[in-house]
Amino acid sequence: MSAATVVTRRPVPPAIRRRRMLLAVANHSVAIALSIMFLLPFAFIVSTALMTNQQMGSLSIWPSPFKWSNFTDLFEFFPFWRYAWNSLLYAGLGTVGVVVSGIPVAYALSRMRWRGRQLSFVLLLSTLMLPVQITIVPLYIVFVRLGWIGSLKPLIVPLFFGDAFTIFLLRQFFMTIPQELSDAARVDGANDLQILLRVIVPLAKPAIAAVALFNFLYCWNDFFSPLLYAGNNPDTWTLAISLQQLTQLSRGILANLQMAASILFTLPVIVIFFFAQKVFVEGVTLTGVKG
Amino acid sequence: MATVTVRPPAAPEKARVAERRRRKRRSAWRRQLVALAFMSPWIIGFTAFYVYPILSSLYFSFTKYDILTQPVWVGFDNYTFMFTSDGRFWTAVRNTAWVVAVIVPLQILVGIGAATVLTRVRRGLGFYRTVFFLPTMVPLVAAALGFVFLLNPGGPVNAVLGFLHLPEPLWFRDPAWAKPGLALMAMWMVGQTMIIFLAALLDVPTQLYEAADIEGASPLQRFRHVTLPMISPVIFFAVVIGVINGFRYFTEAYVVSKAGDWDNPVGTPQDSLLFYSSHLYNSGFEGFHMGYAAALSWVMFVVIMVCTLVLIRSSRRWVHYQGGFR
Numbered sequence: 001m002s003a004a005t006v007v008t009r010r011p012v013p014p015a016i017r018r019r020r021m022l023l024a025v026a027n028h029s030v031a032i033a034l035s036i037m038f039l040l041p042f043a044f045i046v047s048t049a050l051m052t053n054q055q056m057g058s059l060s061i062w063p064s065p066f067k068w069s070n071f072t073d074l075f076e077f078f079p080f081w082r083y084a085w086n087s088l089l090y091a092g093l094g095t096v097g098v099v100v101s102g103i104p105v106a107y108a109l110s111r112m113r114w115r116g117r118q119l120s121f122v123l124l125l126s127t128l129m130l131p132v133q134i135t136i137v138p139l140y141i142v143f144v145r146l147g148w149i150g151s152l153k154p155l156i157v158p159l160f161f162g163d164a165f166t167i168f169l170l171r172q173f174f175m176t177i178p179q180e181l182s183d184a185a186r187v188d189g190a191n192d193l194q195i196l197l198r199v200i201v202p203l204a205k206p207a208i209a210a211v212a213l214f215n216f217l218y219c220w221n222d223f224f225s226p227l228l229y230a231g232n233n234p235d236t237w238t239l240a241i242s243l244q245q246l247t248q249l250s251r252g253i254l255a256n257l258q259m260a261a262s263i264l265f266t267l268p269v270i271v272i273f274f275f276a277q278k279v280f281v282e283g284v285t286l287t288g289v290k291g
Numbered sequence: 292m293a294t295v296t297v298r299p300p301a302a303p304e305k306a307r308v309a310e311r312r313r314r315k316r317r318s319a320w321r322r323q324l325v326a327l328a329f330m331s332p333w334i335i336g337f338t339a340f341y342v343y344p345i346l347s348s349l350y351f352s353f354t355k356y357d358i359l360t361q362p363v364w365v366g367f368d369n370y371t372f373m374f375t376s377d378g379r380f381w382t383a384v385r386n387t388a389w390v391v392a393v394i395v396p397l398q399i400l401v402g403i404g405a406a407t408v409l410t411r412v413r414r415g416l417g418f419y420r421t422v423f424f425l426p427t428m429v430p431l432v433a434a435a436l437g438f439v440f441l442l443n444p445g446g447p448v449n450a451v452l453g454f455l456h457l458p459e460p461l462w463f464r465d466p467a468w469a470k471p472g473l474a475l476m477a478m479w480m481v482g483q484t485m486i487i488f489l490a491a492l493l494d495v496p497t498q499l500y501e502a503a504d505i506e507g508a509s510p511l512q513r514f515r516h517v518t519l520p521m522i523s524p525v526i527f528f529a530v531v532i533g534v535i536n537g538f539r540y541f542t543e544a545y546v547v548s549k550a551g552d553w554d555n556p557v558g559t560p561q562d563s564l565l566f567y568s569s570h571l572y573n574s575g576f577e578g579f580h581m582g583y584a585a586a587l588s589w590v591m592f593v594v595i596m597v598c599t600l601v602l603i604r605s606s607r608r609w610v611h612y613q614g615g616f617r
Binding site: 028042044061105109127161167196259273277 | 322323325328329332334335336339340341343345347348358405409411412413415419421422423425426429430431432436437438440441443447450479531535538539541542545546549550568571572575576581585588591592595599
């Protein structure tokens with residue numbers, strides 16, 4: 001033991017220090033090379049979004065002059081703000097629905113003892129694995145009968161009836177809150193609803209925020225369901241759909257405008273990511289999946 | 292006889308026990324009701340959006356149904372057609388298998404590689420992690436449109452390849468190169484997988500590495516006998532999710548197919564990007580063969596269930612759970 005301490009205290013021999021130095025350089029070169037690979041597509045896309053139409057044809061990579069007006073010309077081509085509003089409606093209302101319906105369910109699954117809890121949890125977990133494609137045929141037929149196709153309702157309403165991923169994540173977090181807190185509140189005469197609202201929810205604010213964020217981005221990025229349910233009615237297109245249909249909206253739209261639109265669509269997500277990076281990285285590690 | 296005379300004094304005691312039991316039962320019953328009330332959003336949602344659709348799509352899968360007219364019972368016709376006469380079904384299955392067999396393993400390899408790089412740098416870790424993860428934040432539609440541009444025959448990637456005197460494929464315009472183009476995009480968006488592996492790699496106890504060093508293990512042996520067993524649960528997880536995502540694979544392919552011309556059928560070029568979900572979408576929501584689409588979704592349901600079960604069963608043989616349970 002003492003021998004080991006002596007060894008670590010002795011100054012590092014130059015040969016070993018040089019080896020460590022070389023290793024660090026090697027590691028950083030690999031990391032930097034990878035970083036460039038990951039960043040290059042961003043660079044190409046941003047530079048294209050700033051090019052003039054003539055420059056698009058040439059092989060040059062650097063825009064000259066910078067055509068910032070691409071970002072405003074865009075609004076003449078398609079009603080960007082209407083689609084942004086639809087995306088916001090879907091993501092915003094959907095998130096409210098998912099959180100409001102998920103909290104009581106997660107509470108019952110984590111902090112109450114009742115018959116059927118285990119079974120419900122297993123069923124919930126099994127739906128976590130099922131892609132939407134499994135259920136769309138009958139759901140589409142139901143929404144046709146309700147007259148909801150071509151509106152945002154088929155996207156938003158189901159989210160008010162519990163989302164498996166949200167419930168699972170909240171349940172995992174509720175499990176970590178000490179039982180004594182609930183017991184103390186119960187001794188003071190609080191019922192389950194009061195315990196949930198006054199004890200659990202305030203303590204679980206970070207988890208609720210994370211879940212809300214995940215869901216907001218999931219809806220913002222979602223493509224399949226909006227295409228299916230709102231695809232036939234341009235008034236209800238979300239940004240994700242409209243971006244894809246830019247080619248149809250104005251045949252032969254140039255890549256610079258299309259890239260500019262993609263950037264405007266992506267920017268809010270990136271901004272949110274930088275403000276809440278910890279939530280993402282830890283959330284992904286916590287659950288393994290993002291939605 | 293004697294027992295009867297003894298009984299009366301015991302009665303109050305018995306009544307009290309019964310009363311207590313009744314009260315206990317009543318409070319348990321109340322708790323059950325409260326719990327069910329809390330659960331009600333999910334119970335309704337589970338019934339309406341899972342149980343009902345799965346069962347009713349089983350019924351629809353035995354019918355011919357176009358929404359406008361009543362469904363007509365056709366027995367196993369949809370399934371026989373699918374397996375024996377629908378060439379596009381098999382194309383979709385092959386393409387989906389390609390995703391599972393090529394993209395998923397590549398993602399796992401690149402994910403482990405990038406995560407390993409992150410465990411080896413000390414300074415700038417936060418920066419590198421952000422950069423590696425950033426692409427996964429880009430919405431799929433935007434990413435796909437971006438790659439359509441990057442990989443267009445006269446685009447930046449081919450310019451670089453040309454500069455290096457390498458062959459310049461036509462990517463999304465060439466059936467042979469379209470799927471590799473999508474694979475490239477999947478590698479760019481590997482961040483999710485990488486973060487999971489990073490957490491797993493950081494979880495490996497350092498004593499194990501120290502022990503391996505004392506035994507004189509080479510870096511490769513260390514990886515094979517220490518790292519790999521310790522992160523195998525995560526590999527297992529990534530494989531399961533990867534298989535399911537293979538069936539879900541739709542958005543990228545759809546956007547890429549339609550990017551060149553709106554009128555392109557899903558799966559362009561030449562059905563090389565026709566995946567299982569695309570075929571389902573085509574059959575049900577462009578052709579309005581709802582019965583056939585229901586049959587496709589049921590086959591998908593069964594295959595996903597079987598894959599998950601097989602993977603879970605086989606995992607016992609090769610997955611090492613530290614401390615037995617995790």
